[in-house]
Amino acid sequence: MHEEAIITSLRKRRNELSRTLGLRDVKVERQADEVDAIERANELDLTVSHMNRESETIRLIDLALQRLENNEYGICDECEQQISPARLKAVPWAQYCIRCQEEEDRRSTTRGMQEAA
């Protein structure tokens, strides 16, 4: 894929995500008027975790755009190996190669469990 095309598709995705995030903000406010507090809290939890994931993706997209500028796009942040084209096609803002990503996921799952305990 040409870099221009990657930049265009990353920017497009970023716009979509920030638009969704903006819409969600309004929705959260409206939910505050509803009666069932527990349900509201659950919905809010879900919304917040969606928002976290969306903000995280936006952050990764910004990083990817930065790396495109620096000619470092497609290089794993952890082991500095080339990220496979198939992975970049599926996740154009991938920060790590599949091996390091799995390692990272394992670490954050462990972190999450420790926080819950």
Ligand SMILES: [Zn+2]
């Ligand atoms: Zn790696």
